[in-house]
Amino acid sequence: MGALILPPDGSLTTTLADLLSNSLVLRQTAPYLPVSAVYALAATSKALWGIVHNSPEVFRYLDLSTVKSAVVPYEPLDSGGISWRAERMDESLTEDEFYSGPLRGIFSKLERRRLLQHVHTLVLDGLSVPADLVREIISEDRFNVRILSIREVRNLNERKLMQVLRYVVRPSRPAGTPRIKGIYFFGPRDPAPAQDEPSKKKPPPSRGITSSQGAKIGAEWNQKSSNALNAALARTDDKWYQGSGRMMAKRPSLEWAETLKACEGIIFFDAVLCRGPRHDPSKAYISDGPSTSLPNPSSFLNPAIASVALGPSGCETCHSCPEIPAIFGQSPASQFPLLSPLPLHSSSVRAAQMPRTLKGSRPPPLFVRCEECLKGRWCERCHKWWDENCYTGSAIAQRTELQQTEFTESIQTNGTTHLIPKQTIKIIGVRRDCFGCGHTCISCKELFIRRCRTCGNEYCIEDNDASSDTRCDWCNYTSRRTVEMY
Structure with missing residues (x-):
């Protein structure tokens, strides 16, 4: 066995080839390098060429x-x-x-x-x-x-x-x-990292308040603040576990739902089937009588893909749902979607489904539904929703006034404490007051819908750009008005 020859100063030199020859270091490093960088690295020396082309980790x-x-x-x-x-x-x-x-x-x-x-x-x-x-x-x-x-x-x-x-x-x-074992198909692709390209000419800035640099910076910070708040409330930065609303740009077809049903437990996707009670034949209402013009809100539905993320708090009233919410580590793996971005150092389904929690907290419950199960009971702005036990809903999606009984303490002369009932009215459900906002609850209506003091019509202060806090866009326009016939 040959003796180890040390440099004159007695130190050992470690090269990049020595580091990458360690399979653990190479496996943790290679996924962060693009393919072009890997081949450029292999072209620098014969040692690195052999590591790149002979190691199964690259x-x-x-x-x-x-x-x-x-x-x-x-x-x-x-x-x-x-x-x-x-x-x-x-x-x-x-x-x-x-x-x-x-x-x-x-x-x-x-x-x-x-x-x-x-x-x-x-x-x-x-x-x-x-x-x-x-x-x-x-x-x-x-x-x-x-x-x-x-x-x-x-x-x-x-x-x-x-x-x-x-x-x-x-x-x-x-x-x-x-x-x-897993296929990513339904969600959007991961955004590319932002890179500064000084060689390319930037387009001239357009004029206007909404396109100014200050407005863009303010919108970006508002979005970052909203994302940070949602992550803190859900204890995770994964969109499926937050109140993110619609997770897919296009609603999947019923054929895809049947395909996911056939692949259940064998191939997992970045989407899951809705487990609402209307998809269960033993819980849904199947009418045998004469059909009416409006469908029954509890009628049976065919399998559908859950495309709406509702957040970790559940129903607004009971903070739960008729179906048992999925909890990672306890529920079957078929109830969890593959999360984005893809895992870099593992190719298992569990690694792709595991939510990234904040500060080591426990994974939150997963509440997801299809849009048909949420018709008339989901606010598209604040993502507040009610389940079937708390609010039946209706086909025309009108809000319903419910009377709730609250009790206040009252001490009588003999010292005995009694509870006196007090009736309060709470409005739940959603309605489409603005076509831009979609179906919203009464709380969102009070925040964004105003009644014009001039004409008396209701308007949305966000979708009507020329409106003010007291007048709609038509009444707030001071120039000469013309009617465009076409």
């Missing part, structure tokens, strides 16, 4: 959404196939093969270098990802992906994707399949 988390070669070039249209840059596009090339050409080329290169099998978390957000390519990632043995993110992708046939998912979770599937 490409365990692979984000291709920032790779320029993964974007489909629409001009010129003279290349395609697996060798995207070399082969000519022939007449037998299908549309899906053309739009998946760049990613197929990247996967083929990784497979030749024996790196594709090490990818456990794959991010393809915003790229061109046809359904056939998703089928290959899920079904073929050359892929070993556990978590797949395909949010806001292009050229994806959703019906074909639903057929693929239902096929891979069929009861007669081979043992140990599918390998994939």
Whole structure:
């Protein structure tokens, strides 16, 4: 065994290759580096080249959404196939093969270098990802992906994707399949980090109060304050556990709800099914009599995806709900969505579902519903809501006045304490007083709806830009009025 030769000063020098040769250090560092930085690092020395191409930890988390070669070039249209840059596009090339050409080329290169099998978390957000390519990632043995993110992708046939998912979770599937455990599809993609680009010319600032620099800074600070308050109340910064309202830009179809029902317990998504009592045949009301013009507020509903986050406090009256709220660590895993951003150092469903609590507090309960279960009982501005036991609601979504009994103490002459009932009136439920605000409760109406002193009409002080605190936008406009017929 050779002796260790020390430098003249007796110190040991540690290089970057020595640090990255430690698998623990490499696994914690690699997910933070983009693909271009990884290959640039490998080109600096033979030692680093060997670490990058021979270690299974480097490409365990692979984000291709920032790779320029993964974007489909629409001009010129003279290349395609697996060798995207070399082969000519022939007449037998299908549309899906053309739009998946760049990613197929990247996967083929990784497979030749024996790196594709090490990818456990794959991010393809915003790229061109046809359904056939998703089928290959899920079904073929050359892929070993556990978590797949395909949010806001292009050229994806959703019906074909639903057929693929239902096929891979069929009861007669081979043992140990599918390998994939989680799919991010419904939510928005993670925002790119802000980078200053001094070389690009900035557009000239537009004139006006709302576009001034001070107004923009004030709006940004108001949004930051609102996010900090919601995180403090929910004890977590995850949007699903806060009173965030609608979590999806587009309401998912009923076919997607059936697909999630078929994949329940096998493949998890960044969305969950609504567990309201109207989706339970044993609790919902199924009418057998003659149908009326208005649906019954307790009638049965088909499975639907829960798209509204209601916050950790539950119903405004009873602070609970008819269905047992989901609590992480106690409820089944199928009741929790995959949270954003994706976990960097783990490819398990538990790591993707675990909420990030503040100061080590316990995870808050999860209250989520579909919009149909909240019709007439959810304020779209403050996200206050009432469950079926506290407020039945109505099809026309009108507020209801409820009488509550309060008791005050009264001492009589003999020293005996009695409680004297006192009737108070509390208005609950929501109504659409403003088309911009949506359905709001009585508290939000008192804050934002005003009655014009001139014409007597009600108006919203936020959606009517030219209005004041006492007059609507029409009466507050002092110039000559003209009627635009078209």
